[in-house]
Amino acid sequence: MNNIIYTSREELDELRNKKLRAQFLLCVQEVPFYKELYDRHGINADVVHTMRDLTSLPIVDKSVVRDRCLHPLYDKRRCLKSRSSGSTGEPFYTYFDRRSWFMKKYWVKYRARRACGMRFGDRVSIIDTDGDQALKKKNRLFALLFPFLNLRAFSIFDPLSITIQKIRTRKPTIIYSMPNYLFRLAREMERDGIPIDSVRLIFTSSEYLEKPVRSYIEKTFRAEVFDVYGSTEFKEIAWECERHEGYHINEDEVICEIVKDGVPVATGEIGDIVVTDLNNKAMPLIRFNTQDKGMLIDTPCSCGRTLALLKIYGGRASDNIYLPTGELIEAFRLTTSIEYIAGLLKYQIVQTSYDALFIKVITDNDTAGDEVRKIIEDTTHHTMQVDIERCESIELEKNGKYKVVKNSIDKS
Ligand SMILES: [Zn+2]
Structure with missing residues (x-):
């Protein structure tokens, strides 16, 4: 068999x-x-x-x-x-x-x-x-x-x-x-x-x-x-x-x-x-x-x-990002754009409001975070405020899983 x-x-x-x-x-x-x-x-x-x-x-x-x-x-x-x-x-x-x-x-x-x-x-x-x-x-x-x-x-x-x-x-x-x-x-x-x-x-x-x-x-x-x-x-x-x-x-x-x-x-x-x-x-x-x-x-x-x-590819449909212009950016477009950056070990991209992204990064150099910001700003056509936080760990979701891209805007 x-x-x-x-x-x-x-x-x-x-x-x-x-x-x-x-x-x-x-x-x-x-x-x-x-x-x-x-x-x-x-x-x-x-x-x-x-x-x-x-x-x-x-x-x-x-x-x-x-x-x-x-x-x-x-x-x-x-x-x-x-x-x-x-x-x-x-x-x-x-x-x-x-x-x-x-x-x-x-x-x-x-x-x-x-x-x-x-x-x-x-x-x-x-x-x-x-x-x-x-x-x-x-x-x-x-x-x-x-x-x-x-x-x-x-x-x-x-x-x-x-x-x-x-x-x-x-x-x-x-x-x-x-x-x-x-x-x-x-x-x-x-x-x-x-x-x-x-x-x-x-x-x-x-x-x-x-x-x-x-x-x-x-x-x-x-x-x-x-x-x-x-x-x-x-x-x-x-x-x-x-x-x-x-x-x-x-x-x-x-x-x-x-x-x-x-x-x-x-x-x-x-x-x-x-x-x-x-x-x-x-x-x-x-x-x-x-x-x-x-x-x-x-x-x-x-x-x-x-x-x-x-x-x-990473990111489910429910985690897509929406620009202030209404344009949809599929989650995998963000993940594939930054994954090759040297020194970037792990990250999580969160849409926190209609015009803001908050990105947590774990890096082993001082430049990867800035590079992430530049690429994400380009990918989102400079329509979003992009904040980067360098950290040591990124929390899991309630179900114990990890989300690489996350849309936290209340859609109700
Ligand atoms: Zn094979």
Whole structure:
């Protein structure tokens, strides 16, 4: 099954078409949410046969789906579920049938990590958002499922200095965590002059990985960073290989489209990442707008793997910046304009009023802040007051995530 990564394009597409047809039939015939939705759009069981027909279906998002697209034969209590925050703050649950959960949670991840160089005998440390109880449970499960991997989970809530000590004692060859957390850990290591030098590979996920943050983590740990793109609704969607030319989409699990104003855009254009799940029967998500920004690349990766490439951009649609003239500046335009600045380690751009931006920067020189100001003033056509604050840390959002661009204007 591992060779799905190297199978021919034709074989992979045939498999994807078959899976899509099965998911579509399941939805249009058996899931009340889709039966009603498709009925309203005049869509019957004959509409989708291959991936090319997918654009005939309406795009959905968290606000319309909630848990309404659950298959009636699956009992919520017997499904495995993931929780994320909904569009209006209420929790959003995605339910998975057992088979697709285990495939996504373990096999698909394991397959990608192996492709990136994880080997038998590697010692893996995962630093995650679990509390004490969940951590113990996770570690018991890891020992049971992957005795050959030496897998151990730690909590991001422990003091950084304690975690550094624990990691130094354990000597992992692989670390898996969120970029923002690893950045803080690396800063602490550098400040205290306590290195962690056992690590060969670092996997990051759950947050947008800014280029300067990647470089800083790689420099401090002296290890290669591989970023993974995923979401609670689909688990891992795409991952970087050793060439870092983009993220290989798990194409036997999902179909990714890039959409702008509800219409798919050509490869090479940036838009919202819209995902269709090909395997989850309990709560099939068809053309679900993740609201993350991405771009499809039409050239295959130079590594020779068949799985197509996706590029990820920072900043969600809800965090776009509006100029006093009413012009919209998409968040990713700001992030891509400043990420190459030397000495800029981390930043956060906040629109605080209709004509003001407040930018926090963590830098290791005295000039990066000024450069950020100049570029952002240019990008916003000198219509905004741009204030820069150099600081040592940037707070997280209430959900524990880090926002690289943030619109704090009350839109109500
Ligand atoms: Zn590749």
